[in-house]
Amino acid sequence: MTSEALARALNTNPVVVRRLMGGLRKHGYVHSEKGYGGGWTLSCQLDRVTLRDIYEALDAPRLFAIGNRSEKTECLVEEAVNDAMSGVLADVTAQLLARFGQITLAALHADFHQRLAARHAPAMLCK
Amino acid sequence: MTSEALARALNTNPVVVRRLMGGLRKHGYVHSEKGYGGGWTLSCQLDRVTLRDIYEALDAPRLFAIGNRSEKTECLVEEAVNDAMSGVLADVTAQLLARFGQITLAALHADFHQRLAARHAPAMLCK
DNA sequence: CACTCTAGCAACACATGAAGTTACATGAGA
DNA sequence: TCTCATGTAACTTCATGTGTTGCTAGAGTG
Numbered sequence: 001m002t003s004e005a006l007a008r009a010l011n012t013n014p015v016v017v018r019r020l021m022g023g024l025r026k027h028g029y030v031h032s033e034k035g036y037g038g039g040w041t042l043s044c045q046l047d048r049v050t051l052r053d054i055y056e057a058l059d060a061p062r063l064f065a066i067g068n069r070s071e072k073t074e075c076l077v078e079e080a081v082n083d084a085m086s087g088v089l090a091d092v093t094a095q096l097l098a099r100f101g102q103i104t105l106a107a108l109h110a111d112f113h114q115r116l117a118a119r120h121a122p123a124m125l126c127k
Numbered sequence: 128m129t130s131e132a133l134a135r136a137l138n139t140n141p142v143v144v145r146r147l148m149g150g151l152r153k154h155g156y157v158h159s160e161k162g163y164g165g166g167w168t169l170s171c172q173l174d175r176v177t178l179r180d181i182y183e184a185l186d187a188p189r190l191f192a193i194g195n196r197s198e199k200t201e202c203l204v205e206e207a208v209n210d211a212m213s214g215v216l217a218d219v220t221a222q223l224l225a226r227f228g229q230i231t232l233a234a235l236h237a238d239f240h241q242r243l244a245a246r247h248a249p250a251m252l253c254k
Numbered sequence: 255c256a257c258t259c260t261a262g263c264a265a266c267a268c269a270t271g272a273a274g275t276t277a278c279a280t281g282a283g284a
Numbered sequence: 285t286c287t288c289a290t291g292t293a294a295c296t297t298c299a300t301g302t303g304t305t306g307c308t309a310g311a312g313t314g
Contacts, residue, residue, distance in 0.1 A: 002260070013303050018261065035311025038260045051211070061301095062192040076246070080238040084178070088226040092219055099215040111207040119203070129289065140274050145290065162282025165289045188272095 002039040020058065027057040047106035052097050054105075063093060129166040147185065154184040174233035179224050181232075190220060 003014040003021070010017065021040055024030045031043040055061075067089060068082045130141040130148070137144065148167055151157045158170040182188075194216060195209045 004260085014261090015263090015305090016303065018263085019302095022262080032261060033311080034259090034261045034309075036259045037312065038310085040261090065189045065192045076239050076242045077235075079242060080235050083238070084230050084235060088223060088230075091226070092223045095222060096215060096219045099218070103211050103215075108204075108207050108211060111210070112203050115203045115206060131289085141290090142276090142292090143274065145292085146273095149291080159290060160282080161280070161288090161290045163284065163288045165282070167290095 001041075006040070023057045023059055024054070027053070029053070029057060045106075046109050047104050049105050050101050051103045051105075051108075052100035055097070055100060063096065064089060128168075133167070150184045150186055151181070154180070156180070156184060172233075173236055174231050176232045177228045178230045178232075178235075179227035182224070182227060190223065191216060 003017040006017045006021075007014040021030055021032065025032055029042075029044045029049055031041050033039065033041075066085075068086060073079055073082070130144040133144045133148075134141040148157055148159065152159055156169075156171045156176055158168050160166065160168075193212075195213060200206055200209070
């Protein structure tokens with residue numbers, strides 16, 4: 001599949017797609033080929049890759065909208081609050097990643113197909 | 128204490144302080160008085176207010192930097208991923224708030240005083 | 255060999271939201 | 285009535301993520 005086609009499907013831009021896919025390629029989840037007939041191909045088993053793997057392949061972007069605005073401070077109040085918060089945030093981050101680590105792409109794939117079937121046979125829901 | 132003085136201590140602007148303190152006032156944690164001799168006064172017991180209370184008084188701003196970019200979508204893949212993620216995010220949010228709910232301002236206050244003592248008697252640490 | 259199609263990449267432009275700023279109104283004491 | 289303070293709206297600035305353009309390089313076609 002070309003970046004162009006993916007971008008259309010995702011309502012975004014081919015360059016954005018390449019940026020994201022670049023991370024996935026570095027980790028061997030996808031493969032890309034240049035030139036005529038080129039594009040992206042899957043190169044991993046869906047049941048061996050998790051949301052956590054994807055997150056980390058994407059360079060582990062910031063998870064939280066809150067947190068210390070500076071690591072070092074002269075202010076003892078700020079220090080006390082930072083310590084209290086960063087302990088919680090670290091624990092919660094670990095939990096979140098652990099949960100993401102249990103969600104495989106295969107599971108999402110299966111979920112998608114279930115939704116697809118449901119959409120094509122909506123009458124079943126009305127019984 | 129005036130917004131002006133607080134702003135200096137926090138390296139910010141009096142108006143920003145008023146915006147934040149406004150939330151705390153609405154919940155009765157602080158009291159403000161206008162005019163000469165006015166400013167902010169504490170009006171709660173520090174051991175009865177938690178970080179979670181503060182967070183909610185500040186109108187519960189976004190916690191996560193990740194998440195659904197749109198609630199409704201036509202895309203079944205997006206739907207599947209959103210469902211998987213929002214389940215995790217909801218659980219993790221609950222955990223985070225629970226933890227914040229256990230951190231009282233009194234505890235932070237005590238922690239601060241401990242740091243203050245340590246700073247004034249640093250020789251103790253070298254024994 | 256020229257042409258087209260594709261990814262790779264850097265640099266720039268735009269959008270969004272948080273934080274900071276200005277200006278003015280209101281209320282309280284001197 | 286003057287000064288000092290909060291209350292608030294409107295505007296500006298800044299940071300970050302997203303989108304866009306322009307160019308390079310590689311790969312197949314005719």
